[in-house]
Amino acid sequence: TQLLEQSPQFLSIQEGENLTVYCNSSSVFSSLQWYRQEPGEGPVLLVTVVTGGEVKKLKRLTFQFGDARKDSSLHITAAQPGDTGLYLCAGAPSNDMRFGAGTRLTVKP
Amino acid sequence: EAGVAQSPRYKIIEKRQSVAFWCNPISGHATLYWYQQILGQGPKLLIQFQNNGVVDDSQLPKDRFSAERLKGVDSTLKIQPAKLEDSAVYLCASSSQGGRPSNTQYFGPGTRLTVL
Numbered sequence: 198t199q200l201l202e203q204s205p206q207f208l209s210i211q212e213g214e215n216l217t218v219y220c221n222s223s224s225v226f227s228s229l230q231w232y233r234q235e236p237g238e239g240p241v242l243l244v245t246v247v248t249g250g251e252v253k254k255l256k257r258l259t260f261q262f263g264d265a266r267k268d269s270s271l272h273i274t275a276a277q278p279g280d281t282g283l284y285l286c287a288g289a290p291s292n293d294m295r296f297g298a299g300t301r302l303t304v305k306p
Numbered sequence: 307e308a309g310v311a312q313s314p315r316y317k318i319i320e321k322r323q324s325v326a327f328w329c330n331p332i333s334g335h336a337t338l339y340w341y342q343q344i345l346g347q348g349p350k351l352l353i354q355f356q357n358n359g360v361v362d363d364s365q366l367p368k369d370r371f372s373a374e375r376l377k378g379v380d381s382t383l384k385i386q387p388a389k390l391e392d393s394a395v396y397l398c399a400s401s402s403q404g405g406r407p408s409n410t411q412y413f414g415p416g417t418r419l420t421v422l
Contacts, residue, residue, distance in 0.1 A: 201348075239310070239397050239413025240349065285348050293362050294339075294411070296348030 200224060201286055201297035209303040213275055218300040220286035221268045227289070229269045231260055234283040234299070276304045308332065310414035312398050318420045324386040327417045331379070331400030337361075339411060340373055340383050341397040349397055355381065385419075393421045 202221045210216055220229065228247045232240035244253050246262035246269060253260045257280075259272040273280055283299045311330040319325050331338050336357050341349035352371065353363040357378040366373070370389070375381040385392055395418050399411040 199348075238415050239399070241413070242410050245410075287348070293351050293354070293364070296350070298346065298348050 199298060200290065200295045201288060203284075203286060203297035203300050205300060206298065207301050207303075209305065210276055212277055212304055212306050214304075215272070215274050216276055216302070217270055217272045218284055218302070219268065219270050220297055222288070223267065224288075224290045225266050227266070229262060229266075229286055229288045230294075231269070231271055232285040232287060232296075234285060235281075240283075240285055273302075276302075278304045278306050280304050310398055310400055310412055312396075312414035312417055314417055315415065316418050316420075318422065319388055320422050321390055322387040324384065325388055325419060326382050326384045327396050327398075327419075329381045329383070329398030329414060331381070331398070332402070332412055335400035335402045335412075336378070337401040337409070338375055338381050339399040339401075340381070341399065343395040343397055343416070345394070352383070388419075388421045390421050393419055395419070 204219050228245055230245045231243045233243055234240040244260045246260055249266045250264045251262045257274045261270045281304050283301050285296050285299045287294050287296045313328050338355045340352045342352050343349040352366045353373045354361040355375040358375050371385055373383045395416040397413050397416045399413045401409045401411050
């Protein structure tokens with residue numbers, strides 16, 4: 198089993214729709230990171246959440262860290278085709294970074 | 307600022323052959339990481355360097371994989387001999403700070419390896 202479970206695995210929506218993807222674990226993390234990876238490229242860091250209950254906004258993206266620091270969510274408002282990609286959450290329960298398997302998002306025009 | 311450079315971008319080899327990947331991190335970044343990303347999975351850390359010393363190589367299959375970072379700048383990752391299950395994208399990342407996991411890592415575009 199993965200240390201970080203991401204759901205859904207795949208998501209295909211129309212432009213303008215809202216969506217939420219989740220990252221869950223039974224472990225506590227001092228911080229969690231969200232990355233977006235486009236085909237043929239490496240992951241790019243979107244945000245780091247550090248405090249339990251923290252909410253961070255990045256334009257149309259809203260990130261939340263669970264109160265118990267075991268889970269996180271990413272909400273996208275009015276999705277656009279440019280949001281298409283693989284969304285990965287990552288955290289380090291010890292000293293090495295662990296990634297979830299990701300949610301592959303497709304936004305159709 | 308130039309990003310993390312990796313070469314080659316693609317490599318196709320037959321099983322039992324050897325292969326090497328090269329990474330040039332962002333200038334001045336002390337910490338360098340190699341990850342393996344198998345199709346449908348997230349990246350898995352293989353090895354982490356701080357300057358030219360190894361910080362963590364607990365998930366590196368040392369019977370066939372080796373990595374070095376001479377002079378604390380460029381790095382090479384080698385597989386010898388390759389197996390079918392080594393087919394994956396190999397990502398290199400670098401970080402400017404002390405290598406704490408929460409520090410921002412900048413990834414290169416990766417090398418896609420296919421083992422036939």
